[in-house]
Amino acid sequence: MSTPIQPVVLRRFGNSELQWSPLGLGCWQFSKGRGMVGGFWPNLDSKIIQDIVRTSITGGINWFDTAEVYGKGESEQALAAALNALHASEKEAHIATKWWPAFRTAGNIPATIEQRIQALSGRTIDLYQIHQPFSFSTVSAEMREMAKLAQAGKIRHVGVSNFNAKQMIQADRTLKEFGLRLVSNQVKYSMLDxxxxxxxxxxxxxxxxxxxxxxxxxxxxxxxxxxxxxxxLVKNIVGPRKWFSGFKAERMQQTRPLIDRLDELASTYNASVSQVALNWTVHAHGETVFAIPGASKVSHAEDNVKAMRFRLTREEIQELNEMSLSYGK
Incomplete structure (x- = not known):
């Protein structure tokens, strides 16, 4: 059975005026194979990156998530180069990037912001995030520096990544002192986690x-x-991913019933299994959750955007919710 293709509906992004697509594009894979973090991915050709970005924008994605630590700025540069080559306006392509806090103090946030702006070819940083909560400074100290950047017009909004609930509350409380709010928290989340x-x-x-x-x-x-x-295919996995517990035979057998049900729903919606999983992710909690699947091939980007072209029913979401609860870590 086929279902009508729905337009991409933008939604308010947290405590901001931004209207973003439910899916953004994660750009870790644009790291050009550089550095310990970027080395997780192969060195993608600039033309492939441009095609992935074009496919994402054409398909309705209007924001891209990158970071300083992704290839030591290579991901930011590759993203900006692709957007410039495509003549993508800042309304078509919003940018979220991150400051890396390890072994640094909050004073490094203003000291390195010009490097981020330069890496992004002067494009607006719509969302600037603290990449993880471990540094030589407190959450409040970091938020004060982020707030100053926002007030100076260097960034538009402040977010965090991998923060726990207490740290989120503290970050928002400090930003309120400057008339600002915490906009987002980027964390690992899926049907299996x-x-x-x-x-x-x-x-x-x-x-x-x-x-x-x-x-x-x-x-x-x-x-x-x-x-x-x-x-x-598990035997062909390269890099650290091959050690992920989810690929163990016992775990794969445990998750098979969920995958089988996703496959059935995929047939119903003329979609793929991954598209159904992504659709659940961005709808299971109303409009709270956004997701950033990556894409190292154009076909991956095509798969991503199609996940926003249909919507699971409330009953299907609840069914998957109950099934995946037994697998959640």
Whole structure:
């Protein structure tokens, strides 16, 4: 059975005036293979990156998530180069990037902002995030520096990543002193990893009006269903991902019923398994959760955008909710 293709509906992004698509494009894979973090991915050709970005924008994605630590700025530069080559306006393509706090103090935030702006070819930083909560400074000290950047017009909004509920509340409280609000928290979240629903992060996000940005929404590709259909593909995985517990035979067998149900729904919506999984991710909690699947091939980007062209019913979302609860870590 086929269903009507729906237009992409933008939604308010947390405590901001931004209207963003439910899915953004995660750009870690644009790191050009540089650095310990960027080395997780192959060195993508600039033409491929441009095609991925074009496909994303054409398909309705209007924001891109990158970071300083992704290839030591290479991801930011590659993204900006692609957007410039495509003549994409800042209304068509919003940018979220991140400051890396490890072994640094809050004073490094204003000291390095010009590097971020330069790497992004002067494009507006719509969302600037603290990449993780571990640094030589307090959350409040970091938020004060971020607030100053916003007041100076260097960035538009402030977000965090991998913060727990208590840290989210503290960040928002400090930003309020400057007339600002915490806009988002980027955390790992998928049908197979629902820890934020139990540790207070999701509850805090809803109470504060903070958007959740879900990274690894397809659980390293497990929720694409391809590894269940052909287990031999697991042997071909390269890099750290191959050690992920979800790829173990016992775990794959445990998650098979969920994948089988996703596959059935995929047939109903003329979609793929991964598209159904992404659709659940961005609708299971109203409009709180956004997701940033990556794309190292144009076909991945095409798959991503199609996930926004239909909507699971309330009953289907609830069914998947109950099934995946038994697998959540």
């Amino acid at each position: 629902r820890r934020i629903e139990r540790n207070g992060v999701m509850d805090a996000a809803k109470e504060l009006g903070v958007a959740i940005i879900a990274y690894s929404p397809l659980e390293q590709g497990i929720l694409s269903g391809k590894f269940h259909k052909d287990p031999s």
